[in-house]
Amino acid sequence: MRLDKFLKVSRIIKRRTVAKDASEAGVVLINGKEAKASSKVKVGDILEVQFGQNTLKVRVKDIKEHVTKDTASELYEVVE
Numbered sequence: 001m002r003l004d005k006f007l008k009v010s011r012i013i014k015r016r017t018v019a020k021d022a023s024e025a026g027v028v029l030i031n032g033k034e035a036k037a038s039s040k041v042k043v044g045d046i047l048e049v050q051f052g053q054n055t056l057k058v059r060v061k062d063i064k065e066h067v068t069k070d071t072a073s074e075l076y077e078v079v080e
Contacts, residue, residue, distance in 0.1 A: 001063050003028065003047075004037040009064065011072040012049060012056065022049065046079065 001009075007019035007028070020037040022028050027050040028035050041047070045060045058076040067075065 001041050001065075002037065003030065003035050003039045003041050006041045006060070006063065006075075007047075007049070009067060009072065010075040011069065012047075012058070012076070047076070 003023055004016050004019040007013040007022075008016040013019040013022060019028075023035055023037040023039070026034050029048040030039055030041065031046050032048075041060055041063065043060050043063060047058050047060065049056045049058075057079045059079050060076055062075050064075065
């Protein structure tokens, strides 16, 4: 799955265009490397997203095309 779509589906970032802009700005890392919006996300990858001074670090547990708001947090687990 594309990075920008995963960030939207998992509700880490609310809109896909915002996720795309964030990855183009270089604030999203996959396994420690800067990632583009079109980068592929796989189960087990570590994503780091910088929100201002805060950094959210998550491990991808599952990939699904559609999830409800209640089950979106099951796609990842927070690391650290």
